[in-house]
Amino acid sequence: xxxxxxxxxxxxxxxxxxxxxxxxxxxxxxxxxxxxxxxxxxxxxxxxxxxxxxxxxxxxxxxxxxxxxxxxxxxxxxxxxxxxxxxxxxxxxxxxxxxxxxxxxxxxxxxxxxxxxxxxxxxxxxxxxxxxxxxxxxxxxxxxxxxxxxxxxxxxxxxxxxxxxxxxxxxxxxxxxxxxxxxxxxxxxxxxxxxxxxxxxxxxxxxxxxxxxxxxxxxxxxxxxxxxxxxxxxxxxxxxxxxxxxx
Amino acid sequence: xxxxxxxxxxxxxxxxxxxxxxxxxxxxxxxxxxxxxxxxxxxxxxxxxxxxxxxxxxxxxxxxxxxxxxxxxxxxxxxxxxxxxxxxxxxxxxxxxxxxxxxxxxxxxxxxxxxxxxxxxxxxxxxxxxxxxxxxxxxxxxxxxxxxxxxxxxxxxxxxxxxxxxxxxxxxxxxxxxxxxxxxxxxxxxxxxxxxxxxxxxxxxxxxxxxxxxxxxxxxxxxxxxxxxxxxxxxxxxxxxxxxxxxxxxxxxxxx
Numbered sequence: 001x002x003x004x005x006x007x008x009x010x011x012x013x014x015x016x017x018x019x020x021x022x023x024x025x026x027x028x029x030x031x032x033x034x035x036x037x038x039x040x041x042x043x044x045x046x047x048x049x050x051x052x053x054x055x056x057x058x059x060x061x062x063x064x065x066x067x068x069x070x071x072x073x074x075x076x077x078x079x080x081x082x083x084x085x086x087x088x089x090x091x092x093x094x095x096x097x098x099x100x101x102x103x104x105x106x107x108x109x110x111x112x113x114x115x116x117x118x119x120x121x122x123x124x125x126x127x128x129x130x131x132x133x134x135x136x137x138x139x140x141x142x143x144x145x146x147x148x149x150x151x152x153x154x155x156x157x158x159x160x161x162x163x164x165x166x167x168x169x170x171x172x173x174x175x176x177x178x179x180x181x182x183x184x185x186x187x188x189x190x191x192x193x194x195x196x197x198x199x200x201x202x203x204x205x206x207x208x209x210x211x212x213x214x215x216x217x218x219x220x221x222x223x224x225x226x227x228x229x230x231x232x233x234x235x236x237x238x239x240x241x242x243x244x245x246x247x
Numbered sequence: 248x249x250x251x252x253x254x255x256x257x258x259x260x261x262x263x264x265x266x267x268x269x270x271x272x273x274x275x276x277x278x279x280x281x282x283x284x285x286x287x288x289x290x291x292x293x294x295x296x297x298x299x300x301x302x303x304x305x306x307x308x309x310x311x312x313x314x315x316x317x318x319x320x321x322x323x324x325x326x327x328x329x330x331x332x333x334x335x336x337x338x339x340x341x342x343x344x345x346x347x348x349x350x351x352x353x354x355x356x357x358x359x360x361x362x363x364x365x366x367x368x369x370x371x372x373x374x375x376x377x378x379x380x381x382x383x384x385x386x387x388x389x390x391x392x393x394x395x396x397x398x399x400x401x402x403x404x405x406x407x408x409x410x411x412x413x414x415x416x417x418x419x420x421x422x423x424x425x426x427x428x429x430x431x432x433x434x435x436x437x438x439x440x441x442x443x444x445x446x447x448x449x450x451x452x453x454x455x456x457x458x459x460x461x462x463x464x465x466x467x468x469x470x471x472x473x474x475x476x477x478x479x480x481x482x483x484x485x486x487x488x489x490x491x492x493x494x495x496x497x498x499x500x501x502x503x
Contacts (some may be wrong), residue, residue, distance in 0.1 A: 055398065085396050102405050104448050
């Protein structure tokens with residue numbers, strides 16, 4: 001690889017009290033790439049994200065962004081969890097404007113900027129609605145818009161569609177791939193859904209059970225944009241078998 | 248009027264039946280007016296003594312209201328500070344709870360000794376009975392904020408103040424208002440009891456004089472005023488609560 005990675009995790013090991021959570025994890029992500037971390041529940045995936053986001057300082061190892069260590073410091077990446085975490089007492093527009101406001105922008109300017117993305121995110125007409133009035137899929141789109149507006153080079157998505165029904169999930173996945181291309185975002189995503197990983201990723205890291213360590217790094221050589229039919233192709237089938245044999 | 252709640256009709260009817268029955272029992276001599284005066288007698292007393300009752304009510308209400316406002320301010324500041332400094336919270340919380348096992352009313356005579364017959368001892372009693380429900384509910388509300396929400400705010404580089412104003416305070420509002428509604432009824436009670444122990448005017452003093460004169464209908468008149476004022480007070484709080492939390496309205500309509 002000639003381009004330098006957007007983000008790199010080097011030999012991260014985490015012990016929480018006496019629990020061995022992460023074992024020398026090393027991963028990287030290139031600009032505009034979509035990489036998923038696939039592993040069984042409770043394999044320390046979310047801990048890895050907490051380390052990257054700077055919420056937890058690893059026992060050893062480094063998180064590097066643009067040749068600088070960001071280990072244990074907040075505010076370098078955008079982060080979205082499977083809970084939408086929208087503030088129930090604020091309108092959708094205010095909720096998505098929040099990251100801009102917290103970076104020192106005025107409410108007025110932040111709202112203007114945020115509002116300009118509403119049609120792209122399929123939220124137009126819901127600016128003044130409260131989160132409770134939105135469907136699950138819409139809430140996740142609003143949460144994703146908020147994450148994007150934090151304007152950090154890398155988006156961490158922790159099972160973003162984990163709580164959606166199968167049909168909404170597929171619609172959201174297609175829509176997100178479109179957004180990722182339009183906005184040229186770099187996405188690192190956690191999932192325990194094999195299909196989702198194959199469908200969305202450029203590369204997949206497979207994590208083991210506790211203590212989590214990287215079992216394999218797989219490149220998904222399916223062309224983009226992807227459609228449902230691609231999932232039954234021989235490439236996808238081989239990939240699926242390989243993943244299932246590893247897990 | 249179309250918004251008049253149908254659910255209220257049975258309870259209003261029951262109230263009317265009760266009042267009419269009471270009135271009839273009194274009118275036919277089954278109840279003596281000197282023991283349990285008829286509603287009509289209480290009503291005429293209210294009208295006959297209206298300027299006197301107005302004067303006393305204003306005094307009592309002012310004491311209750313001033314005490315209530317001070318209690319809210321103290322509760323808000325204390326809640327904010329205690330939430331920010333956990334050591335202080337751990338230090339003060341037991342005292343707050345234990346202080347409530349002291350019946351505040353029994354302290355009222357002390358305040359009369361220290362501060363005389365003016366408004367001061369009444370306001371102090373009101374503050375002491377009102378502030379506890381508010382501060383405890385406020386703290387409780389802040390403790391139950393979704394921690395993931397706070398984590399997300401931290402990732403977005405929010406300051407402690409941002410987190411307080413954007414997350415903790417709005418989340419605590421329903422809790423604060425439950426506390427305020429309890430305090431509202433305590434407030435008038437606190438002021439009246441303060442007045443019983445010695446005052447120049449106020450509804451409590453009026454009640455004391457009525458009691459000495461065995462004027463039962465006057466005592467009832469004061470009870471009616473206190474009840475109505477408490478009701479209006481709580482209704483006002485309810486209205487303010489609705490206005491401050493428009494997102495809860497959508498919550499309610501969705502449930503229906």
